Amino acid sequence: MNENEEMILGMIRENPFISQQELSEIVGLSKSSIANIISGLIKKEYVFGKAYVLNETAPIVCIGGANVDRKFYTKSKITNETSNPVKSSRSVGGVARNIAENLGRLGEDVTLISASGHDSEWQEIYDLSSPFMNLEHVYQVDNLTTGSYTAVLDMKGDLTLALADMDVFENITPELLIKNSNILKKAKCIVVDLNCPSETIDFLCFFASKHDIPLVIIPVSSPKMDRLPKSLNAVSWLIVNKDETETFMNIKISDEESWKNSVEKWLELGVKNVIVTNGSKGVMTGSQNGEVHYFSAIEAPMVVDVTGAGDSFCSAVIYTWLQKKEIDYIIQSGLVNAHKTIMSKYTVRQELSKKQFIIDMEAI
Secondary structure, three states: OOHHHHHHHHHHHHOOOOOHHHHHHHHOOOHHHHHHHHHHHHHOOOOOOOOOOOOOOOOEEEEOOOEEEEEEEEOOOOOOOOOOOEEEEEEEEOHHHHHHHHHHHOOOOEEEEOEEEOOHHHHHHHHHHOOOOEOOOOEEEOOOOOOEEEEEEOOOOOEEEEEEEOHHHHHOOHHHHHHOHHHHHHOOEEEEEOOOOHHHHHHHHHHHHHHOOOEEEEOOOHHHHHHOOOOOOOOOEEEEEHHHHHHHHOOOOOOHHHHHHHHHHHHHOOOOEEEEEOHHHOEEEEEOOOOOEEEOOOOOOOOOOOOOHHHHHHHHHHHHHHOOOOHHHHHHHHHHHHHHHHOOOOOOOOOOOHHHHHHHHHHO
16 A cells, blocks of 8 residues: 555554545545545555445536547648658546546546547556546446547647547446446536447436436537437536538528527527637537527637647536536636647646636636
8 A cells, every 4th residue: 555545544444434525635635536536545455435435516427538649740731641750748638537637626526427448558547546536436348448539739839640549438428327326426516528429328318307417519620519418407507619510500600690590490409508618719508498699709819739629618608607607707717728728738738727817717
Protein backbone atom coordinates (compact mmCIF):
# COMPACT_ATOMS: atom_id res chain seq x y z
CA MET A 1 0.00 0.00 0.00
CA ASN A 2 1.07 3.57 -0.59
CA GLU A 3 0.90 6.30 2.06
CA ASN A 4 -2.59 7.54 1.08
CA GLU A 5 -4.01 4.02 1.05
CA GLU A 6 -2.59 3.30 4.51
CA MET A 7 -4.05 6.55 5.86
CA ILE A 8 -7.52 5.93 4.38
CA LEU A 9 -7.54 2.30 5.55
CA GLY A 10 -6.68 3.44 9.08
CA MET A 11 -9.61 5.87 9.11
CA ILE A 12 -12.00 3.22 7.80
CA ARG A 13 -10.74 0.81 10.48
CA GLU A 14 -11.56 3.41 13.16
CA ASN A 15 -14.97 4.26 11.65
CA PRO A 16 -16.37 1.79 9.07
CA PHE A 17 -19.32 4.14 8.49
CA ILE A 18 -17.21 7.16 7.57
CA SER A 19 -18.37 8.75 4.31
CA GLN A 20 -16.21 9.65 1.33
CA GLN A 21 -17.12 13.31 1.95
CA GLU A 22 -15.75 13.12 5.50
CA LEU A 23 -12.60 11.37 4.31
CA SER A 24 -12.13 14.05 1.68
CA GLU A 25 -12.42 16.86 4.23
CA ILE A 26 -10.07 15.22 6.74
CA VAL A 27 -7.36 14.15 4.29
CA GLY A 28 -7.59 17.12 1.91
CA LEU A 29 -8.05 15.05 -1.27
CA SER A 30 -10.96 15.31 -3.71
CA LYS A 31 -13.92 12.96 -3.35
CA SER A 32 -13.01 11.39 -6.68
CA SER A 33 -9.49 10.65 -5.42
CA ILE A 34 -10.92 9.12 -2.24
CA ALA A 35 -13.25 6.91 -4.31
CA ASN A 36 -10.33 5.71 -6.43
CA ILE A 37 -8.23 4.93 -3.35
CA ILE A 38 -11.08 2.94 -1.80
CA SER A 39 -11.63 1.11 -5.09
CA GLY A 40 -7.94 0.16 -5.03
CA LEU A 41 -8.24 -1.12 -1.44
CA ILE A 42 -11.18 -3.30 -2.47
CA LYS A 43 -9.27 -4.74 -5.44
CA LYS A 44 -6.31 -5.50 -3.15
CA GLU A 45 -8.80 -7.15 -0.73
CA TYR A 46 -7.84 -4.96 2.23
CA VAL A 47 -11.51 -3.98 2.47
CA PHE A 48 -14.56 -6.22 1.98
CA GLY A 49 -17.48 -4.39 3.61
CA LYS A 50 -19.06 -1.32 2.07
CA ALA A 51 -20.47 0.37 5.15
CA TYR A 52 -18.03 3.26 4.64
CA VAL A 53 -19.32 4.20 1.20
CA LEU A 54 -22.32 6.10 2.54
CA ASN A 55 -21.84 9.05 0.21
CA GLU A 56 -24.88 11.31 0.25
CA THR A 57 -23.67 13.54 -2.56
CA ALA A 58 -25.28 13.55 -6.00
CA PRO A 59 -22.57 13.35 -8.66
CA ILE A 60 -22.61 14.44 -12.27
CA VAL A 61 -22.32 11.17 -14.21
CA CYS A 62 -20.50 11.43 -17.54
CA ILE A 63 -20.90 8.48 -19.92
CA GLY A 64 -18.90 7.91 -23.10
CA GLY A 65 -15.42 8.28 -24.53
CA ALA A 66 -12.13 8.23 -22.65
CA ASN A 67 -9.18 7.91 -24.98
CA VAL A 68 -5.62 8.92 -25.77
CA ASP A 69 -5.29 11.96 -28.05
CA ARG A 70 -2.39 12.21 -30.47
CA LYS A 71 -1.98 15.54 -32.25
CA PHE A 72 0.25 16.32 -35.21
CA TYR A 73 0.92 19.98 -35.99
CA THR A 74 2.04 20.62 -39.56
CA LYS A 75 4.98 22.97 -40.05
CA SER A 76 3.93 24.00 -43.55
CA LYS A 77 0.97 23.75 -45.90
CA ILE A 78 -0.29 20.16 -46.08
CA THR A 79 0.53 18.29 -49.28
CA ASN A 80 -1.47 15.16 -50.03
CA GLU A 81 0.08 11.80 -50.94
CA THR A 82 3.50 12.64 -49.51
CA SER A 83 5.31 13.08 -46.21
CA ASN A 84 4.57 16.27 -44.27
CA PRO A 85 6.90 17.59 -41.53
CA VAL A 86 5.12 17.87 -38.18
CA LYS A 87 5.65 18.23 -34.47
CA SER A 88 3.52 16.03 -32.23
CA SER A 89 1.97 15.85 -28.79
CA ARG A 90 0.08 13.26 -26.76
CA SER A 91 -2.55 13.73 -24.09
CA VAL A 92 -5.67 12.10 -22.70
CA GLY A 93 -9.05 12.95 -24.18
CA GLY A 94 -12.51 11.69 -25.06
CA VAL A 95 -15.60 13.88 -25.04
CA ALA A 96 -17.16 12.47 -21.85
CA ARG A 97 -13.76 12.31 -20.12
CA ASN A 98 -12.86 15.88 -21.15
CA ILE A 99 -16.18 17.19 -19.84
CA ALA A 100 -15.69 15.20 -16.63
CA GLU A 101 -12.22 16.72 -16.11
CA ASN A 102 -13.48 20.26 -16.76
CA LEU A 103 -16.27 19.74 -14.23
CA GLY A 104 -13.92 18.08 -11.74
CA ARG A 105 -11.52 21.02 -11.98
CA LEU A 106 -14.50 23.28 -11.27
CA GLY A 107 -15.07 21.44 -8.01
CA GLU A 108 -17.94 19.16 -9.04
CA ASP A 109 -18.26 15.57 -7.81
CA VAL A 110 -17.98 13.62 -11.09
CA THR A 111 -18.22 9.93 -11.98
CA LEU A 112 -17.15 8.59 -15.38
CA ILE A 113 -18.71 5.50 -16.93
CA SER A 114 -16.75 4.29 -19.93
CA ALA A 115 -14.95 1.26 -21.39
CA SER A 116 -11.25 0.65 -21.95
CA GLY A 117 -8.69 -2.00 -22.74
CA HIS A 118 -6.24 -3.58 -20.28
CA ASP A 119 -3.27 -1.61 -21.56
CA SER A 120 -0.76 1.17 -20.88
CA GLU A 121 -3.01 3.71 -22.63
CA TRP A 122 -5.74 3.14 -20.04
CA GLN A 123 -3.20 3.40 -17.23
CA GLU A 124 -2.12 6.75 -18.66
CA ILE A 125 -5.73 7.95 -18.78
CA TYR A 126 -6.32 6.70 -15.22
CA ASP A 127 -3.25 8.40 -13.78
CA LEU A 128 -4.07 11.79 -15.33
CA SER A 129 -7.84 11.67 -14.80
CA SER A 130 -8.28 10.18 -11.32
CA PRO A 131 -7.63 13.45 -9.43
CA PHE A 132 -10.74 14.94 -11.05
CA MET A 133 -13.26 12.10 -11.30
CA ASN A 134 -14.34 8.73 -9.94
CA LEU A 135 -13.16 5.99 -12.35
CA GLU A 136 -14.27 2.87 -10.49
CA HIS A 137 -17.20 2.36 -12.93
CA VAL A 138 -15.05 2.08 -16.07
CA TYR A 139 -15.39 -1.37 -17.66
CA GLN A 140 -12.09 -2.89 -18.82
CA VAL A 141 -12.57 -5.15 -21.84
CA ASP A 142 -10.31 -8.06 -22.78
CA ASN A 143 -8.90 -8.25 -26.34
CA LEU A 144 -9.68 -4.61 -27.21
CA THR A 145 -7.47 -1.54 -27.09
CA THR A 146 -8.27 1.66 -25.24
CA GLY A 147 -9.81 4.28 -27.52
CA SER A 148 -7.54 6.65 -29.43
CA TYR A 149 -8.04 9.87 -31.38
CA THR A 150 -5.42 11.17 -33.81
CA ALA A 151 -5.75 14.75 -35.10
CA VAL A 152 -3.80 16.55 -37.83
CA LEU A 153 -3.84 20.32 -37.35
CA ASP A 154 -2.82 22.90 -39.93
CA MET A 155 -0.53 25.89 -39.38
CA LYS A 156 -3.45 27.92 -37.98
CA GLY A 157 -4.29 25.24 -35.43
CA ASP A 158 -7.47 24.19 -37.26
CA LEU A 159 -8.38 20.52 -37.63
CA THR A 160 -7.54 19.06 -41.05
CA LEU A 161 -7.98 15.33 -40.45
CA ALA A 162 -9.01 13.16 -37.52
CA LEU A 163 -8.76 9.39 -37.06
CA ALA A 164 -10.74 7.66 -34.31
CA ASP A 165 -10.33 4.11 -32.97
CA MET A 166 -13.39 3.86 -30.76
CA ASP A 167 -14.60 0.24 -31.06
CA VAL A 168 -14.17 -0.37 -27.33
CA PHE A 169 -17.01 2.05 -26.58
CA GLU A 170 -19.52 -0.34 -28.15
CA ASN A 171 -19.24 -2.06 -24.76
CA ILE A 172 -20.98 0.86 -23.03
CA THR A 173 -24.25 -1.03 -23.26
CA PRO A 174 -27.59 -0.75 -21.44
CA GLU A 175 -26.53 -3.86 -19.51
CA LEU A 176 -23.43 -2.05 -18.24
CA LEU A 177 -25.54 0.92 -17.17
CA ILE A 178 -28.06 -1.32 -15.42
CA LYS A 179 -25.17 -2.75 -13.38
CA ASN A 180 -24.37 0.83 -12.37
CA SER A 181 -27.98 1.92 -11.84
CA ASN A 182 -27.36 2.84 -8.19
CA ILE A 183 -24.90 5.59 -9.14
CA LEU A 184 -27.15 6.71 -12.02
CA LYS A 185 -30.15 7.07 -9.72
CA LYS A 186 -28.14 9.39 -7.45
CA ALA A 187 -26.97 11.61 -10.31
CA LYS A 188 -27.94 15.27 -10.28
CA CYS A 189 -27.24 15.25 -14.02
CA ILE A 190 -26.30 12.65 -16.65
CA VAL A 191 -24.07 13.70 -19.55
CA VAL A 192 -23.65 11.25 -22.43
CA ASP A 193 -21.73 11.47 -25.70
CA LEU A 194 -22.56 9.66 -28.93
CA ASN A 195 -19.57 7.36 -28.69
CA CYS A 196 -22.15 5.17 -26.97
CA PRO A 197 -24.33 2.80 -29.03
CA SER A 198 -27.79 4.03 -30.04
CA GLU A 199 -29.53 1.53 -27.74
CA THR A 200 -27.58 3.02 -24.82
CA ILE A 201 -28.79 6.51 -25.69
CA ASP A 202 -32.36 5.19 -25.92
CA PHE A 203 -31.98 3.52 -22.52
CA LEU A 204 -30.69 6.72 -20.92
CA CYS A 205 -33.60 8.72 -22.33
CA PHE A 206 -35.99 6.24 -20.71
CA PHE A 207 -34.01 6.08 -17.45
CA ALA A 208 -33.64 9.86 -17.09
CA SER A 209 -37.31 10.41 -17.81
CA LYS A 210 -38.41 7.71 -15.35
CA HIS A 211 -36.21 9.02 -12.53
CA ASP A 212 -36.58 12.73 -13.36
CA ILE A 213 -32.83 13.26 -13.90
CA PRO A 214 -31.56 16.01 -16.23
CA LEU A 215 -30.00 14.49 -19.36
CA VAL A 216 -27.44 16.25 -21.56
CA ILE A 217 -26.47 14.77 -24.94
CA ILE A 218 -23.23 15.77 -26.65
CA PRO A 219 -22.66 14.47 -30.21
CA VAL A 220 -19.05 13.70 -31.12
CA SER A 221 -19.12 13.79 -34.94
CA SER A 222 -21.45 13.93 -37.92
CA PRO A 223 -21.17 10.18 -38.74
CA LYS A 224 -22.53 9.29 -35.28
CA MET A 225 -25.63 11.48 -35.49
CA ASP A 226 -27.69 8.42 -36.45
CA ARG A 227 -27.32 7.30 -32.82
CA LEU A 228 -29.53 10.18 -31.69
CA PRO A 229 -33.16 9.28 -30.93
CA LYS A 230 -35.84 10.76 -33.17
CA SER A 231 -37.74 11.94 -30.08
CA LEU A 232 -35.79 14.14 -27.68
CA ASN A 233 -38.48 14.73 -25.03
CA ALA A 234 -36.22 13.37 -22.26
CA VAL A 235 -33.30 15.65 -23.15
CA SER A 236 -32.66 18.73 -21.02
CA TRP A 237 -29.81 20.01 -23.20
CA LEU A 238 -28.50 19.13 -26.64
CA ILE A 239 -25.27 20.87 -27.59
CA VAL A 240 -24.58 20.23 -31.26
CA ASN A 241 -22.52 21.89 -33.98
CA LYS A 242 -23.49 23.12 -37.44
CA ASP A 243 -22.15 20.10 -39.35
CA GLU A 244 -23.83 17.61 -37.03
CA THR A 245 -27.12 19.49 -37.37
CA GLU A 246 -26.89 19.53 -41.16
CA THR A 247 -26.21 15.78 -41.20
CA PHE A 248 -29.05 14.82 -38.87
CA MET A 249 -31.66 17.05 -40.50
CA ASN A 250 -30.41 16.80 -44.08
CA ILE A 251 -30.37 20.60 -44.41
CA LYS A 252 -27.84 23.30 -45.26
CA ILE A 253 -27.09 26.10 -42.80
CA SER A 254 -25.86 28.91 -45.02
CA ASP A 255 -26.97 32.07 -43.24
CA GLU A 256 -28.36 33.36 -39.95
CA GLU A 257 -31.95 32.58 -40.91
CA SER A 258 -31.26 28.91 -41.73
CA TRP A 259 -29.16 28.68 -38.57
CA LYS A 260 -32.09 29.98 -36.50
CA ASN A 261 -34.47 27.61 -38.28
CA SER A 262 -32.25 24.67 -37.36
CA VAL A 263 -32.57 25.57 -33.67
CA GLU A 264 -36.36 25.66 -34.02
CA LYS A 265 -36.31 22.27 -35.76
CA TRP A 266 -34.40 20.77 -32.82
CA LEU A 267 -36.95 22.20 -30.39
CA GLU A 268 -39.76 20.64 -32.43
CA LEU A 269 -38.23 17.23 -31.66
CA GLY A 270 -38.84 17.80 -27.96
CA VAL A 271 -35.47 18.85 -26.55
CA LYS A 272 -35.93 21.40 -23.75
CA ASN A 273 -32.80 23.46 -24.51
CA VAL A 274 -30.54 23.38 -27.57
CA ILE A 275 -27.37 25.10 -28.69
CA VAL A 276 -26.13 24.97 -32.28
CA THR A 277 -22.49 26.05 -32.35
CA ASN A 278 -20.78 27.42 -35.45
CA GLY A 279 -17.09 27.83 -34.64
CA SER A 280 -15.79 31.38 -34.78
CA LYS A 281 -19.23 32.63 -35.86
CA GLY A 282 -20.65 31.99 -32.40
CA VAL A 283 -23.65 30.03 -31.15
CA MET A 284 -27.42 30.05 -31.51
CA THR A 285 -29.54 28.82 -28.61
CA GLY A 286 -33.22 28.23 -27.96
CA SER A 287 -35.55 26.66 -25.40
CA GLN A 288 -39.11 25.44 -25.19
CA ASN A 289 -39.97 28.40 -22.97
CA GLY A 290 -38.30 31.24 -24.83
CA GLU A 291 -37.01 32.73 -28.03
CA VAL A 292 -33.98 31.86 -30.11
CA HIS A 293 -30.90 33.95 -29.26
CA TYR A 294 -27.57 34.49 -30.99
CA PHE A 295 -24.25 34.95 -29.17
CA SER A 296 -21.05 35.91 -30.94
CA ALA A 297 -17.84 34.06 -30.19
CA ILE A 298 -15.06 35.75 -28.22
CA GLU A 299 -12.26 36.66 -30.58
CA ALA A 300 -8.97 35.03 -29.64
CA PRO A 301 -5.74 36.98 -30.23
CA MET A 302 -3.97 33.66 -30.81
CA VAL A 303 -5.31 30.17 -31.54
CA VAL A 304 -2.98 27.47 -30.23
CA ASP A 305 -5.25 24.43 -30.57
CA VAL A 306 -9.01 24.12 -31.11
CA THR A 307 -9.14 20.53 -29.80
CA GLY A 308 -11.21 20.42 -26.63
CA ALA A 309 -12.85 23.82 -27.15
CA GLY A 310 -16.26 22.27 -27.74
CA ASP A 311 -15.96 20.09 -24.65
CA SER A 312 -14.92 23.06 -22.51
CA PHE A 313 -17.91 25.02 -23.86
CA CYS A 314 -20.29 22.19 -22.94
CA SER A 315 -18.76 21.81 -19.48
CA ALA A 316 -19.22 25.45 -18.54
CA VAL A 317 -22.80 25.45 -19.85
CA ILE A 318 -23.63 22.39 -17.73
CA TYR A 319 -21.83 23.82 -14.68
CA THR A 320 -23.60 27.19 -14.70
CA TRP A 321 -26.99 25.74 -15.68
CA LEU A 322 -26.89 23.46 -12.63
CA GLN A 323 -26.21 26.60 -10.60
CA LYS A 324 -29.48 28.00 -12.03
CA LYS A 325 -27.80 30.98 -13.71
CA GLU A 326 -29.58 33.09 -16.33
CA ILE A 327 -29.30 31.99 -19.96
CA ASP A 328 -27.04 34.89 -20.96
CA TYR A 329 -24.59 33.94 -18.21
CA ILE A 330 -24.81 30.24 -19.09
CA ILE A 331 -23.93 30.77 -22.76
CA GLN A 332 -21.27 33.38 -21.98
CA SER A 333 -19.61 30.99 -19.55
CA GLY A 334 -19.32 28.39 -22.30
CA LEU A 335 -17.85 30.92 -24.70
CA VAL A 336 -15.33 32.11 -22.10
CA ASN A 337 -14.16 28.59 -21.22
CA ALA A 338 -13.84 27.69 -24.92
CA HIS A 339 -11.98 30.96 -25.59
CA LYS A 340 -9.44 30.22 -22.85
CA THR A 341 -9.05 26.61 -24.02
CA ILE A 342 -8.16 27.40 -27.65
CA MET A 343 -5.33 29.60 -26.38
CA SER A 344 -3.93 26.63 -24.45
CA LYS A 345 -1.98 23.68 -25.84
CA TYR A 346 -3.98 21.39 -23.54
CA THR A 347 -7.30 19.72 -24.36
CA VAL A 348 -8.45 20.73 -20.86
CA ARG A 349 -6.73 23.92 -19.71
CA GLN A 350 -4.55 23.22 -16.71
CA GLU A 351 -5.22 26.48 -14.83
CA LEU A 352 -9.00 25.87 -14.70
CA SER A 353 -10.49 25.96 -11.20
CA LYS A 354 -13.61 27.35 -9.56
CA LYS A 355 -11.67 30.46 -8.50
CA GLN A 356 -10.09 30.96 -11.94
CA PHE A 357 -13.47 30.49 -13.62
CA ILE A 358 -14.97 33.29 -11.52
CA ILE A 359 -12.04 35.55 -12.40
CA ASP A 360 -12.45 34.74 -16.11
CA MET A 361 -16.17 35.51 -16.02
CA GLU A 362 -15.66 38.79 -14.18
CA ALA A 363 -13.09 39.88 -16.76
CA ILE A 364 -15.47 39.81 -19.74
